[in-house]
Amino acid sequence: MATKEEFRICQTTGLRVYKSAENLIKANAVVAVVFLLVGGLFGLMVALTRWKAIHLLPADWFYLALTAHGINLLIVWIIFFEMAVLYFASAVILGCRLATPRWAWTAFALMLVGAIITNIAVLQGGSSVMFTSYVPLKADPSFYVGIILFAVGALIATFVFFGTLVVAKQEKTYEGSVPLVTFGATVAAIIAVFTIATGAIILIPTFLWSIGYINHIDTLMYRTVWWAFGHSSQQINVAAHISIWYLISAVVLGAKPLSEKVSRGAFLLYILFLQLASAHHLLVDPGISSEWKIFNTSYAIYLAVLGSMIHGMTVPGSIEAAQRAKGYTNGLFEWLRKCPWGNPAFSGMFISLILFGFLGGISGVVMGVEQINLIIHNTIYVPGHFHATVVAGTTLAFMAVTYLLVPLIFQRELILPGWAKVQPYIFGLGVTGISL
Template structure:
């Protein structure tokens, strides 16, 4: 029991996980407040006090929520999942995890301080020629290095399990955490390279110019797999945990593993679809990466098929009749299922919007409009975040030795519904305003005197309404988290891990042959980026080895 599939996460591992969760939900509070202020400013009904800049607020919102909250929650959740299914961490592994946490936190504090001092108002993407204080870039580097150590914990535990359970198939959720960790490590090499080799020396005055095309390409080499780094932990819950919660079996272990392998292969060499409107990249290479981007649709559809096959099989086992009779049999009074399910539904229009964003001609319609912001809020801020909330409802009391009470369960359902309503207003208005040409990342005040702004005003107000409802939902969420961590009744809350259906096919061993999958990943990356990078260096302005920035 000490090494495999423990019923309860070890208390020492739980402390490490909860440390990550505390930072994640503090980030939710800070980032949520920044988001509320943003939509109020864009509505034209509010002016920021104390000389706070709109873009300063926008940077804080993006960095704290999209980078800090997600990274800390994912690291904590994956460590908990591996500890639960592959055995308690060794003291060495736990020490590495705590070291990573401390390094990440120091980096987060450094970056946050620079943003609050208005020394790093460079937005979530921190594109050059926007320049931040060198301490901001040092902070980002520390966050990345700390996350590598957190990922190392997962990989070390997986390797240990494989050695001690020779020729056996690894626990499914551990396998998924390994895939996500490998993808994260490979992807963050890009952002680490641009920060350490370009942005940091430039901010320190060691170089006068940098190659902006290379910098943006390295960012999006990282930026798109970042989306899947957010998404795959939600898929872990959908594939492995939700079936157990509803009382069903996992439809197919092989399909789940193969879908994750496909995400690993096709999530990294696709960054150019974020750069379709940028010069300096040959159109043929953009086309190739758009094709690779569309291949990611396949594992998404596989996931949808697997999930709804699980739901239908469960409903039929409970006597459901007709085409959709199984739908009524699902546990609609259980927040652990209902809130993530809302996220699943939101991912349908979110995924459709992603196809539009990655399509060359349609991207030209919505590029750099607030449509893109609305898309992010459907995917990461709804599908992913609501699933994270659903995980928190049972994982936090599991780790703290408490229980999810009926009152907290009902409040959690209310919280999820409020989120859905608020996001419908806000994201829907963003999509509509984007189609009218409303720009991304801009405050209302900049366009207040322009006649075109009149078309956007109703949508800006709708965003403010939706943002206010979302902030109320955040307050409820924070209340629930505090209750589950400190005040809920003492007891035993289960960590649900689904079992594979008896009718499922045996899992092929090749799915855990990492030499093959990592090798193919590297080859795809080299194929997609080698010649474009050579072109960027070859066509840099003579004598500068980069573009003049100012």
């Protein structure tokens, strides 16, 4: 069993923070933010190129920038930060030592090396195949090697998370079921295993194809398997950022879910049905039966949406209950007016919830309707949808929790606190414009 000297006690929350977990959270979070900056700069180049009055980049550089933007923001930034979230949700929230820190550092190194290799391959100009890297577009072999190394590292980190849950159980650092935040992170980790496995199934053969060892990759097969990886990677985001909604609500306001059983059931719906949402990328593909497409878009997808609707109602409901318990009971919305809107952790979380639910959720359901999908897919509507989910939902939630992690994990005060107060509003306004 870990000794007391291996932990420090957070003076604000009372949580025990194990040194190895703390260092790994710092490393993953900092590297994540660096790649957020890199991907954001490429995104700015893309936007300035699409702005006809400026038209910054020529065609070849445009697709290079678009590829780098997608890889760094849809994969690298988010998954690095999610590894930090997994370590926090296990070792810190459960107050236990981290399982196999050496393997966790190995995972970090593989992810970092893989991300750098892929970025170099893109910047060299021979791998402008965009985020999806559809065959027959062929990237430099190092492009696939980098992604595979990154995925292996993420898989190792995920198993370190599972191992830490076992450590906490054996050392009895908690009683009963794991906290809801840890439960949500576990759901994210389970989806991550599925995601990485499907990525390996398609990217390893594609790498062999890129070096000439395999003569042919079937295009339809590639798209079908790739979207099991590509879209499911975004479902990790959903489970992770919703866990963060619950975390921030609890830390800032002391809010508790109205029914933990219902919230846990909603998370389980993600495991069972959310991966099926990837079908809206495949509705025009001839190799998939119409019966399966209709079942997916008319029935199965709504069970995944039901999970998000439950969370979208439960989090504000728990906040209302906590606020009313403090005496904010005048009228229908005094509880809402009296929320700490000047706290960037809270405001970022709440804006993330609203934008993800209304912009991301509604646009996703619309895109899942087969008849409408035939009209809007492969149009600018699709980037609008995933910016509303991945940027407005996940990225803003991760930014919000960073305002909690800086004093808790880094033990530092925020610089420019006045800027921090307005940052979620500015970011939320900007991403709303992008999505619409």
